Amino acid sequence: MEKQKLILPKIQLGNTGHHVSRLALGGFHQVEISSEIVENVVNRFQDYGGNYIETARSYGDGASEKKLGKVLEGRRDQFVLCSKSGADNADDIRRDIDATLTNLKTDHIEFYYFHGVPDKEKLNKILAPKGALEGMLKAKDEGLIGGIGLSSHYLPMYIEGMTKLPIDLILIWCNYLEDLYLPEIQEDIFPFAREKNIGITAMKPLGDGFLYRSPTQAMRYAMSNNPDVLVCGMNSVQHVDEAVEAICQGPMTSAEGKTLLAEAPELGKYVCRQCGNCSPSLKELFRLEGYVDRQMIDYLEHNPADYALRLRLSPWFSLKEKAISIFKEKKWDEQKLKDEAGTVSCPYDIDVPRKTRLTLAKLNGGNADII
Structure with a gap:
């Protein structure tokens, strides 16, 4: 394929009203590179029609937001932006939202996430009087944020969070390593989100970098699980090119997926494929x-x-x-x-x-x- 002729497909993001590229630029790995390289990455991403960018307050203690804010100045309205906060009370999340807006050089952000909710105790604090939900809703009423998202590194939090919080989006793992021992992501969480018209943004298509030897296959496999958007932490122009080409090739077929699970070097002769030969x-x-x-x-x-x-x-x-x-x-x-x-x-x-x-x-x- 001629890379510069590729244009990323777009999709309606859940019930949010936003029309976004199927590939999102993740902000975590922008901490690792200079502002000059961040600008090159964002420029190339936009050249392909990319318009969804995701970051977080905790990524380099605001460094990712600041770098992105610098390179997006003058073209902020061409992107859907989201950031995240781990705060659990109203005052702290308001401070985080204000800091995010300052860092990103904008007066509003499309989505703000409850970031990495670890357990029920944290969720209960978010839901309590003067909790983070109260602060989030106030910011939404003031037009500072457009919608609310949820991410976690603890799987049971997703359905509970989607049940108890007014969530527009989730950000959840999606790759062929995790699928082999967490089938509930595809069997339970994705269908629950679809039933509630909650947008699904999928992270870690390369398993935090573990699947680095199979980037195209990993991206296409993740797309075959049919998230709305695949969030990838691209920290070079080459990574953008590779990710876009994979997305534009389309999702893997079932047959291609089976071949990948059989041959993926990262799975090798140790990771169980759950094939059923065992008891x-x-x-x-x-x-x-x-x-x-x-x-x-x-x-x-x-x-x-x-x-x-x-x-x-x-x-x-x-x-x-x-x-x-x-x-x-x-x-x-x-x-x-x-x-x-x-x-x-x-x-x-x-x-x-x-x-x-x-x-x-x-x-x-x-x-x-x-x-």
């Missing part, structure tokens, strides 16, 4: 391992850079305690699981007995480091 108990056991460390810590040979990436990314989500709690409730006979593992012929060449021993150690208080 239901082993399948569930390996899903729980995903909760612990995304099945990234496999004790296999890796080059130093890849190993460092795994160590940094493996604890990203807050699901380890939940995994251990579920494991205890199951009261599985561990020896029986090991015996079952010895009978499995895995089509992906996974050493199932070894994986079972490692997973049990991760969940039962053992020391996987000495397996």
Whole structure:
């Protein structure tokens, strides 16, 4: 494809009334690059018809917002902007909204998110009198923000948040690594959002960078899950080119998706594909391992850079305690699981007995480091 002739497709974003590009520019990785490079990235993104930009107060303590505000000056009205705050009370979220508007050099922002809501306790604070929801709604009434979003790194918060908060958008994980142990994203959360006409913006199509060896495939796979918008943290013009080309190729077919899961180098001979060759108990056991460390810590040979990436990314989500709690409730006979593992012929060449021993150690208080 001739890159400069590509134009990103657009979509109506949920029930918000905004017509946005299917690819969004994520702001997290703008912290890593100079303002000059940010300007180059934004220019190239806009050349392709990109008009949705997402950032957050916590990205570099406002650095991402400031860089984007600088490069968007004079063309603010050509973009749909959103930012996020982790504040849980009305005063703090108002201070964050005011700071965001100052940093982005604008008098309003299209969407503001409750950022990374971790648990029910935080949600209850947001909902309480003088909580962040009260501050958010006041800002909306004043025209400072146009709509409200929700993001989390704790999966149960999505349906509860969409039920209790007046949400216009969610920002949720979407990639082929997480799909293998979190089927509830596609089976429960996406349908619930669709039923309530809540826009779905999908983040982490490259699994926080873990899927860096398969960027085009990863982007197309994420699009096959049919989010409204795919948010990608592009920090170079080349990344923009690659992401746009992937989006314009269209979503993967079912057959292409199966081939990817079979051949993806990041999944290799360790990540369980949930194919059904194992017993239901082993399948569930390996899903729980995903909760612990995304099945990234496999004790296999890796080059130093890849190993460092795994160590940094493996604890990203807050699901380890939940995994251990579920494991205890199951009261599985561990020896029986090991015996079952010895009978499995895995089509992906996974050493199932070894994986079972490692997973049990991760969940039962053992020391996987000495397996």
